[in-house]
Amino acid sequence: xxxxxxxxxxxxxxxxxxxxxxxxxGSFLYPxxxxxxxxxxxxxxxxxxxxxxxxxxxxxxxxxKIVRFGAEPxxxxxxxxxxxxxxxxxxxHLDCIVGYQKDRTRIFCNCHGGTYDLNGRxxxxxPPRPLTAYKVNLIAKGSEPAKIVVxxx
Amino acid sequence: xxxxxxxxxxxxxxxxxxxxxxxxxxxxxxxxTVFYYLGGMTLFFFxxxxxxxxxxxxxxxxxxNEAFESVEFIMTVVPFGWLIRSIHSWSANLMVxxxxxxxxxxxxxxxYRPPRELTWxxxxxxxxxxxxxxxxxxxxxxxxxxxxxxxxxxxxxxVVPVVGPWIVRFLRGGDRVSGGTLSRFYGWHVAVLPxxxxxxxxGHLVLVQLxxxxxxxxxxxxxRRRKPMKFFPHFALRDLSGWLFALGxxxxxxxxxxxxxxxxxxxxxxAYPNIxxxxxxxxxxxxxxxxxxxxxxxxxxxxxxxxxFGALGALLMFVPFLxxxxxxxxxxxxxxxxxxxxxxxxxxxxxxxxxxxxxxxIITAVLLMLFAFMTRGGRxxxxx
Numbered sequence: 053x054x055x056x057x058x059x060x061x062x063x064x065x066x067x068x069x070x071x072x073x074x075x076x077x078g079s080f081l082y083p084x085x086x087x088x089x090x091x092x093x094x095x096x097x098x099x100x101x102x103x104x105x106x107x108x109x110x111x112x113x114x115x116x117k118i119v120r121f122g123a124e125p126x127x128x129x130x131x132x133x134x135x136x137x138x139x140x141x142x143x144x145h146l147d148c149i150v151g152y153q154k155d156r157t158r159i160f161c162n163c164h165g166g167t168y169d170l171n172g173r174x175x176x177x178x179p180p181r182p183l184t185a186y187k188v189n190l191i192a193k194g195s196e197p198a199k200i201v202v203x204x205x
Numbered sequence: 206x207x208x209x210x211x212x213x214x215x216x217x218x219x220x221x222x223x224x225x226x227x228x229x230x231x232x233x234x235x236x237x238t239v240f241y242y243l244g245g246m247t248l249f250f251f252x253x254x255x256x257x258x259x260x261x262x263x264x265x266x267x268x269x270n271e272a273f274e275s276v277e278f279i280m281t282v283v284p285f286g287w288l289i290r291s292i293h294s295w296s297a298n299l300m301v302x303x304x305x306x307x308x309x310x311x312x313x314x315x316x317y318r319p320p321r322e323l324t325w326x327x328x329x330x331x332x333x334x335x336x337x338x339x340x341x342x343x344x345x346x347x348x349x350x351x352x353x354x355x356x357x358x359x360x361x362x363x364v365v366p367v368v369g370p371w372i373v374r375f376l377r378g379g380d381r382v383s384g385g386t387l388s389r390f391y392g393w394h395v396a397v398l399p400x401x402x403x404x405x406x407x408g409h410l411v412l413v414q415l416x417x418x419x420x421x422x423x424x425x426x427x428x429r430r431r432k433p434m435k436f437f438p439h440f441a442l443r444d445l446s447g448w449l450f451a452l453g454x455x456x457x458x459x460x461x462x463x464x465x466x467x468x469x470x471x472x473x474x475x476a477y478p479n480i481x482x483x484x485x486x487x488x489x490x491x492x493x494x495x496x497x498x499x500x501x502x503x504x505x506x507x508x509x510x511x512x513x514f515g516a517l518g519a520l521l522m523f524v525p526f527l528x529x530x531x532x533x534x535x536x537x538x539x540x541x542x543x544x545x546x547x548x549x550x551x552x553x554x555x556x557x558x559x560x561x562x563x564x565x566x567i568i569t570a571v572l573l574m575l576f577a578f579m580t581r582g583g584r585x586x587x588x589x
Contacts, residue, residue: 149353149473
Protein backbone atom coordinates (compact mmCIF):
# COMPACT_ATOMS: atom_id res chain seq x y z
CA UNK A 53 0.00 0.00 0.00
CA UNK A 54 2.77 2.35 0.99
CA UNK A 55 4.78 1.39 -2.11
CA UNK A 56 1.86 2.36 -4.32
CA UNK A 57 1.49 5.68 -2.59
CA UNK A 58 5.16 6.59 -2.94
CA UNK A 59 5.27 6.09 -6.71
CA UNK A 60 3.77 9.44 -7.76
CA UNK A 61 6.03 11.11 -5.25
CA UNK A 62 9.07 9.38 -6.70
CA UNK A 63 8.15 10.24 -10.27
CA UNK A 64 7.55 13.83 -9.21
CA UNK A 65 10.98 13.95 -7.57
CA UNK A 66 12.61 12.38 -10.64
CA UNK A 67 10.93 14.91 -12.87
CA UNK A 68 11.92 17.68 -10.50
CA UNK A 69 15.56 16.54 -10.35
CA UNK A 70 15.69 15.96 -14.11
CA UNK A 71 14.37 19.39 -15.00
CA UNK A 72 16.71 21.09 -12.52
CA UNK A 73 19.59 19.22 -14.12
CA UNK A 74 18.51 20.44 -17.56
CA UNK A 75 18.29 23.98 -16.17
CA UNK A 76 21.78 23.71 -14.66
CA UNK A 77 23.29 22.37 -17.89
CA GLY A 78 21.45 25.06 -19.84
CA SER A 79 22.80 27.78 -17.60
CA PHE A 80 26.31 26.43 -18.24
CA LEU A 81 25.87 26.11 -21.98
CA TYR A 82 24.18 29.43 -22.68
CA PRO A 83 27.15 31.68 -21.78
CA UNK A 84 29.54 29.28 -23.51
CA UNK A 85 27.58 29.32 -26.76
CA UNK A 86 27.31 33.10 -26.56
CA UNK A 87 31.05 33.31 -25.87
CA UNK A 88 32.09 31.24 -28.88
CA UNK A 89 29.84 33.24 -31.24
CA UNK A 90 31.99 36.20 -32.29
CA UNK A 91 30.49 39.58 -31.30
CA UNK A 92 29.23 41.78 -34.12
CA UNK A 93 31.47 44.80 -34.30
CA UNK A 94 29.86 47.63 -36.23
CA UNK A 95 32.14 48.70 -39.06
CA UNK A 96 32.35 52.33 -40.05
CA UNK A 97 30.49 52.47 -43.35
CA UNK A 98 32.75 53.57 -46.15
CA UNK A 99 31.01 55.41 -48.96
CA UNK A 100 33.97 56.54 -50.97
CA UNK A 101 37.73 56.25 -51.02
CA UNK A 102 40.51 57.96 -52.89
CA UNK A 103 42.39 55.40 -54.93
CA UNK A 104 45.49 57.36 -55.94
CA UNK A 105 45.80 59.01 -59.30
CA UNK A 106 45.99 57.95 -62.94
CA UNK A 107 49.81 57.94 -62.94
CA UNK A 108 49.91 55.03 -60.44
CA UNK A 109 52.66 52.68 -61.77
CA UNK A 110 50.73 49.55 -60.73
CA UNK A 111 47.69 50.74 -62.64
CA UNK A 112 49.79 51.61 -65.70
CA UNK A 113 51.67 48.34 -65.65
CA UNK A 114 49.00 45.76 -64.80
CA UNK A 115 45.93 47.70 -65.85
CA UNK A 116 44.28 47.26 -62.45
CA LYS A 117 44.75 47.50 -58.73
CA ILE A 118 43.01 46.33 -55.57
CA VAL A 119 41.69 49.24 -53.51
CA ARG A 120 40.86 49.06 -49.81
CA PHE A 121 37.23 50.08 -49.51
CA GLY A 122 36.91 49.94 -45.73
CA ALA A 123 37.47 46.27 -45.01
CA GLU A 124 36.33 45.28 -48.51
CA PRO A 125 38.69 44.74 -51.43
CA UNK A 126 37.55 46.57 -54.57
CA UNK A 127 39.11 46.05 -57.99
CA UNK A 128 39.81 49.17 -60.07
CA UNK A 129 40.33 48.43 -63.77
CA UNK A 130 41.72 50.82 -66.33
CA UNK A 131 39.66 50.27 -69.48
CA UNK A 132 41.02 53.17 -71.55
CA UNK A 133 43.12 56.18 -70.65
CA UNK A 134 40.01 58.05 -69.64
CA UNK A 135 37.78 55.22 -68.51
CA UNK A 136 38.09 53.35 -65.23
CA UNK A 137 35.70 50.85 -63.70
CA UNK A 138 35.45 49.42 -60.21
CA UNK A 139 33.79 46.31 -58.83
CA UNK A 140 33.77 44.39 -55.60
CA UNK A 141 36.90 42.20 -55.78
CA UNK A 142 35.30 39.41 -53.78
CA UNK A 143 34.45 36.53 -56.11
CA UNK A 144 30.78 35.61 -55.79
CA HIS A 145 31.71 31.93 -55.95
CA LEU A 146 33.69 31.16 -52.80
CA ASP A 147 35.02 34.46 -51.47
CA CYS A 148 38.46 34.63 -53.20
CA ILE A 149 39.91 37.93 -54.44
CA VAL A 150 39.74 38.43 -58.20
CA GLY A 151 42.40 39.95 -60.46
CA TYR A 152 42.42 41.45 -63.95
CA GLN A 153 44.00 39.85 -67.01
CA LYS A 154 45.03 42.73 -69.21
CA ASP A 155 45.91 40.63 -72.27
CA ARG A 156 42.50 38.94 -72.27
CA THR A 157 40.57 41.97 -70.94
CA ARG A 158 38.69 39.99 -68.35
CA ILE A 159 38.39 39.88 -64.59
CA PHE A 160 39.53 36.47 -63.45
CA CYS A 161 39.59 34.54 -60.18
CA ASN A 162 42.60 32.25 -59.84
CA CYS A 163 40.96 30.06 -57.19
CA HIS A 164 38.37 28.28 -59.32
CA GLY A 165 38.59 30.01 -62.68
CA GLY A 166 35.62 32.35 -62.29
CA THR A 167 35.54 34.81 -65.21
CA TYR A 168 33.81 38.19 -65.40
CA ASP A 169 33.66 40.69 -68.24
CA LEU A 170 34.41 44.39 -67.87
CA ASN A 171 30.83 45.00 -66.78
CA GLY A 172 31.34 42.64 -63.84
CA ARG A 173 29.06 40.03 -65.39
CA UNK A 174 29.92 36.41 -64.62
CA UNK A 175 30.57 35.02 -68.11
CA UNK A 176 32.35 31.72 -67.45
CA UNK A 177 33.33 29.35 -64.68
CA UNK A 178 31.53 28.73 -61.41
CA PRO A 179 30.48 32.20 -60.13
CA PRO A 180 26.71 32.37 -59.62
CA ARG A 181 26.31 36.17 -59.65
CA PRO A 182 27.94 39.27 -61.16
CA LEU A 183 30.35 41.43 -59.18
CA THR A 184 28.82 44.47 -57.49
CA ALA A 185 29.73 47.61 -59.45
CA TYR A 186 31.23 50.72 -57.84
CA LYS A 187 31.29 54.25 -59.25
CA VAL A 188 34.55 55.79 -60.41
CA ASN A 189 35.08 59.54 -60.71
CA LEU A 190 38.19 61.16 -62.13
CA ILE A 191 38.98 64.55 -60.69
CA ALA A 192 41.30 66.43 -63.00
CA LYS A 193 43.28 69.31 -61.60
CA GLY A 194 45.12 71.31 -64.23
CA SER A 195 48.00 69.41 -65.80
CA GLU A 196 48.47 66.98 -62.87
CA PRO A 197 47.31 63.36 -63.24
CA ALA A 198 43.62 63.03 -62.37
CA LYS A 199 42.65 61.74 -58.93
CA ILE A 200 40.60 58.54 -58.86
CA VAL A 201 37.67 58.40 -56.45
CA VAL A 202 35.76 55.16 -55.96
CA UNK A 203 32.32 55.31 -54.38
CA UNK A 204 29.31 53.10 -53.83
CA UNK A 205 27.06 53.03 -56.86
CA UNK B 206 67.52 -3.57 -7.51
CA UNK B 207 65.57 -3.32 -10.76
CA UNK B 208 63.75 -6.53 -9.82
CA UNK B 209 62.91 -4.99 -6.50
CA UNK B 210 61.51 -1.81 -8.04
CA UNK B 211 59.63 -3.90 -10.60
CA UNK B 212 58.08 -5.99 -7.84
CA UNK B 213 57.15 -2.86 -5.87
CA UNK B 214 55.46 -1.29 -8.90
CA UNK B 215 53.74 -4.52 -9.87
CA UNK B 216 52.25 -4.85 -6.38
CA UNK B 217 50.74 -1.41 -6.75
CA UNK B 218 49.86 -1.22 -10.45
CA UNK B 219 49.26 -4.84 -11.39
CA UNK B 220 51.42 -4.54 -14.48
CA UNK B 221 51.97 -8.27 -14.73
CA UNK B 222 48.31 -8.66 -15.75
CA UNK B 223 48.92 -6.36 -18.71
CA UNK B 224 52.13 -8.18 -19.63
CA UNK B 225 50.23 -11.46 -19.39
CA UNK B 226 47.47 -10.10 -21.64
CA UNK B 227 50.02 -8.75 -24.11
CA UNK B 228 51.83 -12.06 -24.33
CA UNK B 229 48.64 -13.72 -25.58
CA UNK B 230 47.94 -11.12 -28.25
CA UNK B 231 48.35 -12.55 -31.74
CA UNK B 232 47.91 -11.29 -35.27
CA UNK B 233 46.37 -13.53 -37.93
CA UNK B 234 48.71 -14.42 -40.76
CA UNK B 235 47.45 -14.52 -44.34
CA UNK B 236 48.27 -12.94 -47.67
CA UNK B 237 46.84 -9.55 -46.65
CA THR B 238 48.54 -9.33 -43.25
CA VAL B 239 50.49 -6.32 -44.54
CA PHE B 240 47.33 -4.21 -44.21
CA TYR B 241 47.49 -4.65 -40.43
CA TYR B 242 50.55 -2.37 -40.33
CA LEU B 243 48.82 0.64 -41.90
CA GLY B 244 46.97 1.78 -38.78
CA GLY B 245 50.15 1.55 -36.73
CA MET B 246 51.98 3.60 -39.34
CA THR B 247 49.29 6.30 -39.15
CA LEU B 248 49.67 6.26 -35.36
CA PHE B 249 53.42 6.74 -35.73
CA PHE B 250 52.97 9.86 -37.86
CA PHE B 251 50.43 11.13 -35.34
CA UNK B 252 53.01 10.75 -32.56
CA UNK B 253 55.58 12.58 -34.69
CA UNK B 254 52.99 15.37 -35.14
CA UNK B 255 52.44 15.67 -31.40
CA UNK B 256 56.16 15.77 -30.71
CA UNK B 257 57.18 18.22 -33.46
CA UNK B 258 54.02 20.26 -32.85
CA UNK B 259 54.96 20.83 -29.22
CA UNK B 260 58.45 21.86 -30.34
CA UNK B 261 57.06 24.35 -32.87
CA UNK B 262 54.89 25.92 -30.15
CA UNK B 263 58.08 27.12 -28.45
CA UNK B 264 58.61 29.73 -31.18
CA UNK B 265 55.34 30.10 -33.05
CA UNK B 266 53.23 33.23 -32.38
CA UNK B 267 49.55 33.05 -33.34
CA UNK B 268 48.79 36.60 -34.46
CA UNK B 269 48.36 38.17 -37.88
CA ASN B 270 51.30 40.49 -37.28
CA GLU B 271 53.72 37.87 -36.03
CA ALA B 272 52.70 34.43 -37.33
CA PHE B 273 54.44 34.60 -40.71
CA GLU B 274 57.56 36.19 -39.21
CA SER B 275 57.73 33.60 -36.42
CA VAL B 276 57.59 30.73 -38.92
CA GLU B 277 60.25 32.52 -40.97
CA PHE B 278 62.30 32.76 -37.77
CA ILE B 279 61.85 29.04 -37.14
CA MET B 280 62.91 28.24 -40.71
CA THR B 281 65.96 30.51 -40.87
CA VAL B 282 67.30 31.31 -37.40
CA VAL B 283 66.32 28.59 -34.92
CA PRO B 284 68.87 25.74 -35.08
CA PHE B 285 67.23 22.82 -36.90
CA GLY B 286 64.00 24.81 -37.04
CA TRP B 287 63.76 24.01 -40.76
CA LEU B 288 64.02 20.32 -39.89
CA ILE B 289 61.31 20.36 -37.23
CA ARG B 290 58.85 22.38 -39.30
CA SER B 291 59.49 20.39 -42.47
CA ILE B 292 59.06 17.12 -40.61
CA HIS B 293 55.81 18.45 -39.13
CA SER B 294 54.51 19.31 -42.61
CA TRP B 295 55.70 16.13 -44.29
CA SER B 296 54.52 13.94 -41.46
CA ALA B 297 51.10 15.63 -41.60
CA ASN B 298 50.80 14.69 -45.26
CA LEU B 299 52.02 11.16 -44.72
CA MET B 300 49.63 10.77 -41.79
CA VAL B 301 46.69 11.71 -44.01
CA UNK B 302 48.03 9.43 -46.73
CA UNK B 303 48.33 6.42 -44.41
CA UNK B 304 45.01 7.13 -42.73
CA UNK B 305 43.36 7.05 -46.16
CA UNK B 306 45.28 3.91 -47.11
CA UNK B 307 44.25 2.29 -43.81
CA UNK B 308 40.61 3.24 -44.37
CA UNK B 309 40.68 1.98 -47.95
CA UNK B 310 42.10 -1.41 -46.97
CA UNK B 311 39.67 -1.80 -44.07
CA UNK B 312 36.79 -0.85 -46.34
CA UNK B 313 37.61 -3.38 -49.01
CA UNK B 314 38.39 -6.15 -46.50
CA UNK B 315 34.99 -5.33 -45.00
CA UNK B 316 36.52 -5.27 -41.53
CA TYR B 317 33.73 -2.89 -40.44
CA ARG B 318 31.27 -5.76 -40.13
CA PRO B 319 29.85 -6.78 -36.73
CA PRO B 320 31.21 -6.68 -34.09
CA ARG B 321 33.59 -3.94 -35.29
CA GLU B 322 31.13 -1.17 -36.24
CA LEU B 323 32.35 1.13 -33.49
CA THR B 324 35.98 0.54 -34.41
CA TRP B 325 35.13 1.72 -37.91
CA UNK B 326 33.13 4.75 -36.76
CA UNK B 327 35.82 5.93 -34.33
CA UNK B 328 38.37 5.41 -37.10
CA UNK B 329 36.40 7.53 -39.59
CA UNK B 330 35.96 10.20 -36.93
CA UNK B 331 39.72 10.24 -36.32
CA UNK B 332 40.26 10.62 -40.10
CA UNK B 333 37.88 13.60 -40.17
CA UNK B 334 39.71 15.05 -37.16
CA UNK B 335 43.02 14.56 -38.98
CA UNK B 336 41.59 16.49 -41.93
CA UNK B 337 40.54 19.16 -39.42
CA UNK B 338 44.13 19.28 -38.18
CA UNK B 339 45.30 19.65 -41.76
CA UNK B 340 42.85 22.46 -42.48
CA UNK B 341 43.48 24.40 -39.26
CA UNK B 342 47.24 23.90 -39.40
CA UNK B 343 47.29 25.16 -42.96
CA UNK B 344 46.36 28.69 -41.87
CA UNK B 345 48.99 29.00 -39.15
CA UNK B 346 51.95 30.17 -41.33
CA UNK B 347 49.65 33.05 -42.41
CA UNK B 348 50.78 33.04 -46.03
CA UNK B 349 48.80 33.78 -49.20
CA UNK B 350 47.96 30.13 -49.78
CA UNK B 351 46.75 29.77 -46.18
CA UNK B 352 44.64 32.89 -46.45
CA UNK B 353 42.76 31.84 -49.58
CA UNK B 354 42.44 28.19 -48.53
CA UNK B 355 40.80 29.37 -45.32
CA UNK B 356 38.57 31.90 -47.09
CA UNK B 357 37.27 29.22 -49.45
CA UNK B 358 37.14 26.44 -46.85
CA UNK B 359 35.16 28.46 -44.33
CA UNK B 360 32.91 29.95 -47.02
CA UNK B 361 31.92 26.41 -48.01
CA UNK B 362 30.50 25.82 -44.52
CA UNK B 363 27.96 28.54 -45.32
CA VAL B 364 25.94 26.16 -47.50
CA VAL B 365 24.81 24.13 -44.47
CA PRO B 366 21.06 24.77 -44.19
CA VAL B 367 19.86 27.15 -41.43
CA VAL B 368 23.01 27.25 -39.26
CA GLY B 369 25.45 27.80 -42.18
CA PRO B 370 25.99 31.55 -41.65
CA TRP B 371 26.49 31.04 -37.91
CA ILE B 372 29.09 28.32 -38.59
CA VAL B 373 30.99 30.61 -40.97
CA ARG B 374 31.14 33.40 -38.36
CA PHE B 375 32.03 30.88 -35.66
CA LEU B 376 34.87 29.44 -37.76
CA ARG B 377 36.20 32.84 -38.80
CA GLY B 378 35.74 34.57 -35.50
CA GLY B 379 33.92 37.35 -37.36
CA ASP B 380 32.60 38.10 -40.80
CA ARG B 381 35.96 37.89 -42.55
CA VAL B 382 39.11 35.79 -42.40
CA SER B 383 41.39 37.92 -40.23
CA GLY B 384 43.79 37.76 -37.31
CA GLY B 385 40.85 36.61 -35.19
CA THR B 386 40.52 33.56 -37.43
CA LEU B 387 44.17 32.76 -36.85
CA SER B 388 43.73 32.81 -33.05
CA ARG B 389 40.75 30.46 -33.30
CA PHE B 390 42.43 28.06 -35.68
CA TYR B 391 45.49 27.96 -33.45
CA GLY B 392 43.34 27.11 -30.43
CA TRP B 393 41.66 24.27 -32.28
CA HIS B 394 44.87 23.01 -33.80
CA VAL B 395 46.83 22.76 -30.56
CA ALA B 396 44.13 22.20 -27.92
CA VAL B 397 40.59 21.36 -29.00
CA LEU B 398 41.34 18.92 -31.82
CA PRO B 399 44.12 17.09 -29.93
CA UNK B 400 41.82 16.61 -26.93
CA UNK B 401 38.94 15.24 -29.02
CA UNK B 402 41.32 13.13 -31.12
CA UNK B 403 42.87 11.56 -28.02
CA UNK B 404 39.44 10.38 -26.86
CA UNK B 405 38.46 8.81 -30.18
CA UNK B 406 41.94 7.47 -30.94
CA UNK B 407 42.10 5.80 -27.52
CA GLY B 408 38.63 4.36 -28.04
CA HIS B 409 39.69 3.12 -31.47
CA LEU B 410 42.83 1.43 -30.10
CA VAL B 411 41.01 -0.15 -27.16
CA LEU B 412 38.33 -1.51 -29.50
CA VAL B 413 41.01 -2.99 -31.76
CA GLN B 414 42.44 -4.80 -28.72
CA LEU B 415 39.03 -5.97 -27.51
CA UNK B 416 37.80 -7.28 -30.85
CA UNK B 417 41.10 -8.37 -32.38
CA UNK B 418 42.00 -8.19 -36.04
CA UNK B 419 39.29 -8.86 -38.57
CA UNK B 420 40.08 -11.65 -41.01
CA UNK B 421 38.81 -11.13 -44.57
CA UNK B 422 36.38 -13.92 -45.42
CA UNK B 423 38.49 -14.93 -48.42
CA UNK B 424 41.45 -15.61 -46.11
CA UNK B 425 39.72 -17.61 -43.38
CA UNK B 426 40.88 -20.96 -44.68
CA UNK B 427 44.46 -19.71 -45.10
CA UNK B 428 44.43 -18.19 -41.59
CA ARG B 429 43.34 -21.50 -40.06
CA ARG B 430 46.16 -23.25 -41.89
CA ARG B 431 48.88 -20.82 -40.79
CA LYS B 432 50.18 -20.15 -37.33
CA PRO B 433 49.21 -16.70 -36.03
CA MET B 434 52.02 -14.28 -35.26
CA LYS B 435 52.66 -13.31 -31.67
CA PHE B 436 52.19 -9.56 -31.27
CA PHE B 437 55.13 -9.42 -28.84
CA PRO B 438 57.79 -9.56 -30.08
CA HIS B 439 57.24 -10.52 -33.74
CA PHE B 440 54.57 -8.08 -34.92
CA ALA B 441 55.71 -5.25 -32.65
CA LEU B 442 59.28 -5.52 -33.95
CA ARG B 443 58.05 -5.43 -37.54
CA ASP B 444 55.96 -2.38 -36.61
CA LEU B 445 58.98 -0.73 -35.02
CA SER B 446 61.28 -1.36 -37.97
CA GLY B 447 58.60 0.16 -40.18
CA TRP B 448 58.47 3.20 -37.90
CA LEU B 449 62.24 3.55 -37.94
CA PHE B 450 62.19 3.39 -41.73
CA ALA B 451 59.41 6.01 -41.80
CA LEU B 452 61.45 8.31 -39.56
CA GLY B 453 64.34 7.99 -42.01
CA UNK B 454 62.02 8.82 -44.90
CA UNK B 455 60.73 11.88 -43.01
CA UNK B 456 64.22 13.15 -42.30
CA UNK B 457 65.23 12.62 -45.94
CA UNK B 458 62.11 14.40 -47.25
CA UNK B 459 62.60 17.28 -44.82
CA UNK B 460 66.26 17.66 -45.79
CA UNK B 461 65.78 17.31 -49.55
CA UNK B 462 62.45 19.10 -49.86
CA UNK B 463 62.10 21.58 -46.98
CA UNK B 464 58.55 22.88 -46.73
CA UNK B 465 58.21 26.26 -48.37
CA UNK B 466 56.76 29.30 -46.65
CA UNK B 467 55.44 31.35 -49.56
CA UNK B 468 54.50 35.01 -49.26
CA UNK B 469 52.89 36.65 -46.28
CA UNK B 470 49.10 36.88 -46.44
CA UNK B 471 47.86 40.10 -48.00
CA UNK B 472 44.17 40.70 -47.38
CA UNK B 473 44.06 42.98 -50.41
CA UNK B 474 45.82 40.99 -53.13
CA UNK B 475 44.26 38.74 -55.75
CA ALA B 476 44.79 34.99 -55.51
CA TYR B 477 47.91 33.97 -57.40
CA PRO B 478 47.76 31.72 -60.50
CA ASN B 479 47.45 27.95 -60.05
CA ILE B 480 46.56 28.26 -56.38
CA UNK B 481 45.24 24.96 -55.05
CA UNK B 482 44.73 23.24 -51.70
CA UNK B 483 46.61 20.28 -50.25
CA UNK B 484 46.44 17.14 -52.38
CA UNK B 485 43.79 15.48 -50.22
CA UNK B 486 41.30 18.28 -50.88
CA UNK B 487 42.12 18.60 -54.59
CA UNK B 488 39.33 16.27 -55.78
CA UNK B 489 36.72 18.46 -54.06
CA UNK B 490 38.48 21.62 -55.25
CA UNK B 491 38.45 20.40 -58.85
CA UNK B 492 34.78 19.44 -58.59
CA UNK B 493 33.92 22.94 -57.38
CA UNK B 494 36.00 24.36 -60.21
CA UNK B 495 34.19 22.54 -63.02
CA UNK B 496 30.65 23.09 -61.76
CA UNK B 497 29.38 26.10 -63.74
CA UNK B 498 27.53 29.00 -62.15
CA UNK B 499 23.76 28.96 -62.08
CA UNK B 500 20.90 27.92 -59.93
CA UNK B 501 18.18 25.35 -59.86
CA UNK B 502 15.12 25.63 -57.58
CA UNK B 503 16.81 28.59 -55.88
CA UNK B 504 19.83 26.40 -55.08
CA UNK B 505 23.14 27.55 -56.48
CA UNK B 506 24.93 24.81 -58.42
CA UNK B 507 28.04 24.87 -56.21
CA UNK B 508 25.92 23.97 -53.20
CA UNK B 509 25.00 20.63 -54.75
CA UNK B 510 28.49 19.00 -54.77
CA UNK B 511 29.23 20.41 -51.30
CA UNK B 512 26.08 18.86 -49.84
CA UNK B 513 26.81 15.68 -51.78
CA PHE B 514 30.33 15.41 -50.31
CA GLY B 515 28.84 15.93 -46.86
CA ALA B 516 26.32 13.16 -47.50
CA LEU B 517 29.08 10.85 -48.78
CA GLY B 518 31.07 11.52 -45.60
CA ALA B 519 28.05 10.47 -43.53
CA LEU B 520 27.57 7.44 -45.79
CA LEU B 521 31.19 6.45 -45.22
CA MET B 522 30.79 6.73 -41.47
CA PHE B 523 27.63 4.63 -41.33
CA VAL B 524 28.68 1.97 -43.82
CA PRO B 525 28.66 -0.77 -41.13
CA PHE B 526 24.94 -0.21 -40.61
CA LEU B 527 24.12 0.07 -44.30
CA UNK B 528 26.08 -2.90 -45.63
CA UNK B 529 24.29 -5.78 -43.87
CA UNK B 530 25.45 -8.39 -46.37
CA UNK B 531 26.70 -11.81 -45.26
CA UNK B 532 30.46 -12.55 -45.23
CA UNK B 533 31.73 -13.09 -48.75
CA UNK B 534 28.84 -11.03 -50.13
CA UNK B 535 28.16 -7.33 -50.51
CA UNK B 536 29.95 -6.83 -53.78
CA UNK B 537 27.83 -3.75 -54.48
CA UNK B 538 29.59 -1.86 -51.71
CA UNK B 539 33.00 -2.86 -53.07
CA UNK B 540 32.00 -1.60 -56.51
CA UNK B 541 30.78 1.65 -54.96
CA UNK B 542 34.16 1.94 -53.22
CA UNK B 543 36.03 1.41 -56.49
CA UNK B 544 33.87 4.02 -58.24
CA UNK B 545 34.48 6.53 -55.43
CA UNK B 546 38.21 5.81 -55.53
CA UNK B 547 38.35 6.23 -59.32
CA UNK B 548 36.43 9.51 -59.01
CA UNK B 549 38.85 10.82 -56.38
CA UNK B 550 41.94 9.74 -58.36
CA UNK B 551 40.51 11.07 -61.63
CA UNK B 552 39.55 14.44 -60.18
CA UNK B 553 42.92 14.75 -58.42
CA UNK B 554 44.77 14.08 -61.69
CA UNK B 555 42.56 16.62 -63.43
CA UNK B 556 43.17 19.15 -60.64
CA UNK B 557 46.93 18.82 -61.11
CA UNK B 558 46.69 18.46 -64.89
CA UNK B 559 49.11 15.57 -64.41
CA UNK B 560 49.10 11.79 -64.07
CA UNK B 561 51.39 11.95 -61.03
CA UNK B 562 48.56 11.13 -58.55
CA UNK B 563 47.79 8.00 -60.57
CA UNK B 564 51.47 6.99 -60.52
CA UNK B 565 51.56 7.52 -56.75
CA UNK B 566 48.57 5.18 -56.38
CA ILE B 567 50.21 2.55 -58.61
CA ILE B 568 53.57 2.80 -56.84
CA THR B 569 51.81 2.52 -53.47
CA ALA B 570 50.00 -0.61 -54.61
CA VAL B 571 53.27 -2.14 -55.86
CA LEU B 572 55.08 -1.26 -52.62
CA LEU B 573 52.25 -2.78 -50.56
CA MET B 574 52.55 -6.00 -52.56
CA LEU B 575 56.29 -5.98 -51.99
CA PHE B 576 55.86 -5.47 -48.24
CA ALA B 577 53.14 -8.11 -48.19
CA PHE B 578 55.73 -10.51 -49.57
CA MET B 579 58.42 -9.35 -47.13
CA THR B 580 56.21 -9.51 -44.05
CA ARG B 581 54.19 -12.57 -44.98
CA GLY B 582 55.30 -14.00 -41.62
CA GLY B 583 55.88 -17.58 -40.63
CA ARG B 584 58.34 -19.74 -42.53
CA UNK B 585 57.07 -22.79 -44.39
CA UNK B 586 58.05 -24.94 -41.41
CA UNK B 587 55.75 -22.92 -39.18
CA UNK B 588 52.78 -23.72 -41.36
CA UNK B 589 50.77 -26.66 -40.24
